[in-house]
Amino acid sequence: MTFHLEWYLADNINMSKKTSQNGFLPLLSKMARRGLHNSTRATIWKQIIQNCFNSVTGPCYTMLQGNTQQPLQQILQQHQQLYSAFIQRLRDDITKRRLLSDAMVHNDVKRTSDDENYFVFEDLLDHVMIIFSRDVTVHRDCQVKPVSLIGVTDAELLSEKTSSVTNKECYPPNGITPFEGISMVAAPFCYVGSKADDVYYLFRHFYTRYFCGLHVISSHQESIIPLCKCFEDILMESEPQLFYHMLQIQVNPLEIAYSWIFQAFVGYLSTEQLFLLWDRIVGFDTLLIVPVFAASLFTFRSSFLLNATTKQDVIDVFSDFTIIKVVPLLQLFLFQ
DSSP: OHHHHHHHHHHHHHHHHHHHHHOOHHHHHHHHHHOOOHHHHHHHHHHHHHTSHHHHTTTTHHHHGGGTTSOHHHHHHHHHHHHHHHHHHHHHHHHHOOOHHHHHHHHHHHHHTTSTTTGGGHHHHHHHHHHHHHOTTHHHHOSSOOOOEEEEOHHHHHHTOGGGOOOEEEESTTSOOOOTTHHHHHGGGGGTOSSHHHHHHHHHHHHHHTGGGGGSOOSSTTSHHHHHHHHHHHHHHHOHHHHHHHHHTTOOHHHHHHHHHHTTTTTTSOHHHHHHHHHHHHHHTOSTHHHHHHHHHHHHTHHHHTTOOSHHHHHHHTSOOTTOOHHHHHHHHHHO
């Protein structure tokens, strides 16, 4: 058994390195669907992001607007340099002015740092989240648009012509009002990147492409409400007896699973298992894997849940995630 595991890990690393050198998006996605090794995960994730044109031009879009006729390869070569310049501009903005939302960000990071898995990253995470709050391109690039506060700029206030002003800006600048737990979603990326720029790069693109939908009430198919409905539909179809039993004891399964979906299982799964789940999100390019995995947990614990008589019993059944393995549960649930 040990021999086969070592062979698989070695083969996975070798294939990941070859695929990374090739840079072909379908192969990169295929590797992500298989699960990535820690040593190659950051590289593969970055390459998948960079192979998506919209993501490549995301934070650097304004700088590249005059060069849209260039081949994609040339744009990719310029991307890292432009991205570094863009991040430096955000840092300059942070030093020039303070915002009320900064205190909200700092407080949320402090709550996240209470978690034993992320307390060592408090300073790094705080820096990343402040940069995120100042990134004016985030709102534009979100697949599911958050509802933002709109205000007038300082220049407009001084002009005393606010009644005829048409140029408005979001507040906070990224258009996302800080809420409790947003820094928790960013915290796992501190394990993937060693520098603040790398951590922010991955978190920003993950959030704008995937996680933004988890925090917005919308009819978009990958926003929180359709994903919750997807979870209920899957569970009703796969475990009708369990679903009926839980309703009989006046426990809606979604009450238990909602926080899992909202946080994309951050704070529940171990970091290793969390990344295996996120590999599939990147590989399949969809958040639907999250409600599917949530339903698989109910199937896995069905024998205990059928004996539950109160909501506290149900909560106790899901109190320990340390033994949860993402890949076997998904395979068992999808291919049984």
